[in-house]
Amino acid sequence: MIELERAPSHPPGTAGRLRREALAAYAFMERNFFLARRYWGWEIAFLVYNITSSLSVLYIGKAQEVNSQHLILYLGIGTLVWSYLRSVFANISEMIAWERWEGTIEYTMMAPVSRLTHMLGVSLFSVLYGIARTAILFLAIALLFDVNLGNANFGGALVVILFGSLSFIGVGIMAAVLPLLFTERGEEMTFIISSVLLLVSGVYYPVSVLPGWMQSLARVSPATYVLEGMRATVLDGRATAELGHYLLPMAVIGLLTIPVGMAVFNAVERYAKRTGRLKRSG
């Protein structure tokens, strides 16, 4: 016979509830770590693709005869920041699509865990995962290119990336609604969003070269401010106190998109439960 814990007779108190939510957030992080470890072949394939495509872009910079050092650094910041932001966005926005595909979505959704905790666990993992991948990419770039970072304000860069992460978590939560709403096509839609962000946010070029209507899109993309802020701190050595111009829009986007994204997600989850869409596919 197996000894089972008897279910508690009364609902847990505040401390008990907080402990359970913290444990659940850890469960999502640990699960995603297990998944990354089990899908190691794909992890390596994506990492190699990420490194080679980034290096290809940097060699375009090196091929230019005028000011190639500055260009390499400009493009390097673009590839590194985009690699990080794309990773955070993808991990969060694809969490529902992934669970639909695996067939576990119903079990996750019926677990006694708040949706905020669910998002928090997935977001924390995505930030750690993004940092690890970007660090490997940075090492590869540092090995092959002689870049001078003597002027960089690394503290300021860290502040920018923290604010940028917040804003991208919010956008990722909003995008995660799509696979909940559209059982078959939701994942493709999140891919389109990240592609548009790549185009308009100035990853490899200044936003000023874009047509006017694309520049309007760039103004609402958090990636634009992360990239401009990173270039200001790493390329130009701008002091942290002077970064308000970049940090304020990121903070506003983060503070708006996270609660709005959560509210939209809860509303769409309710709609999915009303229409019977909360089920596996594949």
Added chain:
Amino acid sequence: MHARPGTVTHGTAESLPAVTVEHLTKTFVRRSLVRRRRLQTVRALDDVTFHVQQREIFGILGVNGSGKSTLIRVLSTLIVPDAGTVRIFGCDLARDEAEIKRLINRVSVEASFFKKLSAMENLLYALRLYGRAGRGLRVDIVSILGRLGLEPGQISQPMEQLSRGMQQKVAIARAFLTAPVLLLLDEPTTGLDPRSKQDVQQFIRQLRDEHDATSILCTHDMDEAERLCDRIAVIDRGRLIAVDTADGLKRTAANLVGRPVATLEDAFFQLTGRDLHAEALEPVA
């Protein structure tokens, strides 16, 4: 005086009913993508009313598409009904969803696991979501999986390398290790060999006898229903036709046809006019 909602009273005379379902109705509508025109409407649950007492093993019999799984998914908080009320240990499904989630778990016909993760990794994830932690957790997982017949080597294998029967046993372990007070079972023994079926049935009884758990069991297996269930509901085209003990259902069917009805299968046929293995129109969800 009744216990307060969400409180499990472990079998006192004053205890709340485990489940109260009243006038539950759910219709699924499939619409065309462009004009949102109705293509198909299926009434999956039609004015369903029943009560389940604490510690009861309550069976639900019906053909495929009769509304059994929709009912289980409503009780699991995965489908919002159109009308009617559901109370689980006094908690209202519409108002107290978070509290209800703490009290229930479910085993469905599909095992539903992360395919590349091992049984241990899948169970660690699931149990942490239910607030279980500590060093004993891995020991408990190994112990229950061993009891269900998994070799130690199989516990660390990816789920996709286990047979369907083994996967289903891991699903049973997942539900049991969270020690739910209401266990929702949607054809949990489908595809299992006779020995595994017996193990699962024994676990359901163990949960009731030692942990005062209540179970709602959807099944096609007449022997299983008769052997395990205290009462059985017969559901057809979303409507509840009858609720009684197995013998009571046979008597009702006998009164209906004016001759003795010897088996539960015959009783089901007489009550619904259908063979239990027939297919009804599948709901959209």
